[in-house]
Amino acid sequence: MNSAAFFIIAILTIAAALAAASLRTLIHAALSFALAFVGVAAFFFLLGAEFVGLVQVFVYIGAVAVLIVFTILLTRRDVGKDRGFNWSGVVVAVAVFAGLLWAILKTPMLSIAAPPIEALTVKRIGEVLMTDYVWPLQCVGLVLTAALIGALILVMEEKRE
Amino acid sequence: MTLSILLVVSAALFCIGLLAALSRRHAIFILIGIEMMLAAANLNFIAFWRFGPQPQQPTGVMVAIFAIAIAAAEAAVGLALVIAVYRHYRTTNVDELDQLKG
Numbered sequence: 001m002n003s004a005a006f007f008i009i010a011i012l013t014i015a016a017a018l019a020a021a022s023l024r025t026l027i028h029a030a031l032s033f034a035l036a037f038v039g040v041a042a043f044f045f046l047l048g049a050e051f052v053g054l055v056q057v058f059v060y061i062g063a064v065a066v067l068i069v070f071t072i073l074l075t076r077r078d079v080g081k082d083r084g085f086n087w088s089g090v091v092v093a094v095a096v097f098a099g100l101l102w103a104i105l106k107t108p109m110l111s112i113a114a115p116p117i118e119a120l121t122v123k124r125i126g127e128v129l130m131t132d133y134v135w136p137l138q139c140v141g142l143v144l145t146a147a148l149i150g151a152l153i154l155v156m157e158e159k160r161e
Numbered sequence: 162m163t164l165s166i167l168l169v170v171s172a173a174l175f176c177i178g179l180l181a182a183l184s185r186r187h188a189i190f191i192l193i194g195i196e197m198m199l200a201a202a203n204l205n206f207i208a209f210w211r212f213g214p215q216p217q218q219p220t221g222v223m224v225a226i227f228a229i230a231i232a233a234a235e236a237a238v239g240l241a242l243v244i245a246v247y248r249h250y251r252t253t254n255v256d257e258l259d260q261l262k263g
Contacts, residue, residue, distance in 0.1 A: 089184025
């Protein structure tokens, strides 16, 4: 694991996430959001979970970012209005970050290096998914079907009588 | 690269998502913040799987895959709700949606 690559990806991800949280133009924020998720996928690749990184790219950059852009287009007339910014949220977020940082740096067990492992193949993931995790897999399929139908019903035009 | 520095990055990502969800007034920004918090949690799952005592068992990877699927379903329903609310009230500002206020 390369620590130079780690720091570059970390800085890129945090900067893109900050831009997504603070930019005023919605479409710029959506693109920064996609960039931040590319960074998270790069972390997954760096940690040896290539399959999860690929799923992250497909699902978030391929589907969720496009969905967000479409929603921005469909709610376009509302974009021009002035938006307020709630500063108490900044205080809460900084307080939570300080608390987490204190907890992480206080725990000596966490400053360990990664043990060497053999690569986790897609074949193994598929085997585990179809044996040990087959019921969770079915439940996720059910949830996705319900979400698909629910989203369709929510955005359907109402019939005028 | 140690586990703690990875956890610090993930905590930063979580807090930026929290910041977006708490302080922005636009509904789409709130959804973006929630997605960011979920991604930070996934990063923690993968990190603890990689640095944990049994990396041969792909439990953390499985949880991350399921969490990504649930997050995608949540994003689809959330954005459909934003569009439905916009159709009714012509706004996506969550401060203006105060019909239930007593």
